[in-house]
Amino acid sequence: MQRSTHQRRAIYRVLEEADRPLSPQEVLEHARGEVPNLGIATVYRAVKAMTEAGDLTSVQLPGEAPRYEFAGKHHHHHFRCLKCNRVFEIDGCPGGLAAMLPEGFQLERHDLVLYGACSECTNGSGV
Amino acid sequence: MQRSTHQRRAIYRVLEEADRPLSPQEVLEHARGEVPNLGIATVYRAVKAMTEAGDLTSVQLPGEAPRYEFAGKHHHHHFRCLKCNRVFEIDGCPGGLAAMLPEGFQLERHDLVLYGACSECTNGSGV
């Protein structure tokens, strides 16, 4: 079993407090508030271990490095802001995807990623 | 403007003859049939230039290296068969995606990837 160390608790807490998937680099920057000497290698090792343990899942957007969020959430998708590059969770899910498939194809799962501007980056249109 | 070189014509032809998106490495391997000393750097530079010129588009599936295909196709998505790993184009597109966004978010574009079994791999269920 895994040990509960100062570093891992900090990493866990950072992911817990963020309401969005974080990259290892983002985790490092946030967690250094608690553990100043935290190394990036430790973050990589921790998220890998937590993912294998089932506590985290990796969120992989096309062409981008993996981000991590807590596992066990309800089915959801992601939105990436093209200005600040942060990734947000989106609760909705379009229906009728199976109807898009050709004859004989069977749908098992799907990934949907929306791109645009988040509310903070949408200046001048209502924030 | 770009020059028409032996290497670029070979790279172009390889992508033209393939009926699926190719990775730079795959392009290199195929194109070396015509240009034995072709370097990987040249492939990267060529696909980058052709993409910027609008001749190619990159196809990026989550967690996978980018592949390239000819641009100018109609808006479409991709289906990857979990058994044979081939990627197919899907013509349909779900609507109402903007409605899934939180207040103040603006939708610009989206990526949808469907996973499952293609008709050839759906053995025992009607093929």
Next chain:
DNA sequence: TTAACTGCAAACCCTTTGCACGGTG
């Protein structure tokens, strides 16, 4: 002719690994 293109190899970036020390159980 001349400036873009190419091949090679080194540089880069992100991620992983090796090692000796520190801390958990």
Next chain:
DNA sequence: CACCGTGCAAAGGGTTTGCAGTTAA
């Protein structure tokens, strides 16, 4: 006390860049 976990730094793998020679226009 035994060993896992950590930080540092070096190694890896894939992509990009610098340079001098080549080639298209």
